[in-house]
Amino acid sequence: MAGRAGESFDVQEAERIALAEVAHARAFYGEDGAGATPLLPILHALQEAFGYIDPAAQPMIARLLNISQAEVRGVISFYHDFRTEPGACATLKLCMAEACQARGSSRIVDYMKARHDLRLGEDAPDGKLAVEAVYCLGNCALGPAALLGDALIGALDEARVDELVTEARR
Numbered sequence: 001m002a003g004r005a006g007e008s009f010d011v012q013e014a015e016r017i018a019l020a021e022v023a024h025a026r027a028f029y030g031e032d033g034a035g036a037t038p039l040l041p042i043l044h045a046l047q048e049a050f051g052y053i054d055p056a057a058q059p060m061i062a063r064l065l066n067i068s069q070a071e072v073r074g075v076i077s078f079y080h081d082f083r084t085e086p087g088a089c090a091t092l093k094l095c096m097a098e099a100c101q102a103r104g105s106s107r108i109v110d111y112m113k114a115r116h117d118l119r120l121g122e123d124a125p126d127g128k129l130a131v132e133a134v135y136c137l138g139n140c141a142l143g144p145a146a147l148l149g150d151a152l153i154g155a156l157d158e159a160r161v162d163e164l165v166t167e168a169r170r
């Protein structure tokens with residue numbers, strides 16, 4: 001049975017998920033297609049299934065894709081969204097581009113600092129939620145915009161910040 005975010009990491013189940021992504025890529029691109037190395041889809045699928053990508057899965061991924069473990073490790077560490085520990089920090093990506101600034105993203109930054117001790121670009125004090133700046137999420141008309149995981153948030157205000165922080169720290 002497929003894992004769910006928060007379940008303990010199972011390398012056998014992870015391999016089944018990875019093989020499904022390989023098969024999917026081959027069906028789409030063909031055996032020799034240039035895009036048939038689905039490292040990112042595999043990593044996303046594992047993180048979705050388990051909530052993180054256990055380093056124990058890296059040799060298996062490298063073997064399946066015929067690439068080095070260093071390459072797998074490099075991609076995981078390059079993308080901040082990939083986590084390698086259970087319960088690791090989530091990141092709220094707050095848009096600080098012009099349209100969202102005009103709609104109050106700086107006010108949100110001040111509020112998060114004063115009310116929740118969350119500072120833009122710094123590690124989360126409790127290890128649960130960090131906040132980083134991004135520049136345009138394509139949701140300019142509904143600023144201040146933010147992204148938490150896959151969820152796009154519009155018209156972010158103080159009450160919604162409180163909810164997000166409470167959920168993350170639960």
Ligand code: FES
Nearest residue numbers: 095100137139140
């Ligand atoms: S400026 Fe914030 S979403 Fe575009």
